[in-house]
Amino acid sequence: MTLLQTAPSATAPSATSLEEAGLTLPDPDRAAGRRFDIRPAVRQKVSLLLGLAGPSGSGKTYSALRLAAGIARVAGGEVVVIDTENRRAQHYADQFKFQHIDFAPPYGPLDYLGALQTAERTRPACIVIDSLSHEHDGEGGTLDCVTAELDRLAGADTSLQQKLAAAAWRKPKAARRALLSGLLRVESHVIVCIRANERTRMAREAVATEPVELGLTPVAAPEILFELTCSALLKAGAHGVPTWSSQLQGEHGAIKLPRQFAEVFKDKKPLEESHGEQLARWAAGEALSTPLKRKHRRRTA
Numbered sequence: 001m002t003l004l005q006t007a008p009s010a011t012a013p014s015a016t017s018l019e020e021a022g023l024t025l026p027d028p029d030r031a032a033g034r035r036f037d038i039r040p041a042v043r044q045k046v047s048l049l050l051g052l053a054g055p056s057g058s059g060k061t062y063s064a065l066r067l068a069a070g071i072a073r074v075a076g077g078e079v080v081v082i083d084t085e086n087r088r089a090q091h092y093a094d095q096f097k098f099q100h101i102d103f104a105p106p107y108g109p110l111d112y113l114g115a116l117q118t119a120e121r122t123r124p125a126c127i128v129i130d131s132l133s134h135e136h137d138g139e140g141g142t143l144d145c146v147t148a149e150l151d152r153l154a155g156a157d158t159s160l161q162q163k164l165a166a167a168a169w170r171k172p173k174a175a176r177r178a179l180l181s182g183l184l185r186v187e188s189h190v191i192v193c194i195r196a197n198e199r200t201r202m203a204r205e206a207v208a209t210e211p212v213e214l215g216l217t218p219v220a221a222p223e224i225l226f227e228l229t230c231s232a233l234l235k236a237g238a239h240g241v242p243t244w245s246s247q248l249q250g251e252h253g254a255i256k257l258p259r260q261f262a263e264v265f266k267d268k269k270p271l272e273e274s275h276g277e278q279l280a281r282w283a284a285g286e287a288l289s290t291p292l293k294r295k296h297r298r299r300t301a
């Protein structure tokens, strides 16, 4: 391990410009100065945060259960489903083994956090949140919280409401950040199902009159979408077969396929248990570049 000390360099700002801004240059030799360690990078065990986005009937719930079953085989433990969909996940209770949390409104971010913490208590291999979309636009979800906050701050005064729009987001955003850090800290693997709706937007170009197709746009907090390890778009009638590329802007938010997983999903089959197994192996620190089949063959030879 090398301990690097911050030394003045060509890129360091001049002390005078910092002083003008009321700041002082950090002194690495003093106890109060920050020190940074530099070490060789290693793959560590991580928790997966997977997304499945699509319209109703595209295969979110069924695919989540198949992936979760595969993850549970590798990680060891149960699957817990947090179900906001009127207990619809239980339709598959005869095909998959899982614990079930019936999550009724309100759907505020802190309610989600409470459900997540309840699920986590049993130390499951995988938690499925079906669906995360209610956190955004469901009863008592973030958009409802913003409206309630706006009413509290500005009452019926519409011009005051416009002025206080940003202020009304402050509390709900803080609650959402708490949910996000809960999602990032949880030790179980997590799969979130997200509703996606066909959307359009008006063209910015003055001459264009036709609305621009955005495609299947996920209904969920952008900051949560940003943190997903991998996310599949399931189009209408996909029966669990994911789409991994799109020209449409709205669909970019639903698709995330990091390079290391391209091999896992190259088969273009419906999402299944073996995909979940491979993702869980990668999360445990295994390299995916070694084809699993060859490895097994060598072991049994």
Ligand SMILES: Nc1ncnc2c1ncn2[C@@H]1O[C@H](COP(=O)(O)OP(=O)(O)O)[C@@H](O)[C@H]1O
Pocket (backbone or CB within 6 Å): 054, 055, 056, 057, 058, 059, 060, 061, 062, 063, 066, 239, 240, 241, 270, 271, 272
């Ligand atoms: N990964 C999959 N493998 C096989 N069949 C699937 C898969 N995903 C979906 N299906 C089929 O599509 C149907 C609808 O899927 P479902 O998960 O209930 O949709 P959603 O949750 O998006 O409304 C399932 O009952 C199943 O028959």
Ligand SMILES: [Mg+2]
Pocket (backbone or CB within 6 Å): 060, 061, 062, 085, 088, 130
């Ligand atoms: Mg469903």
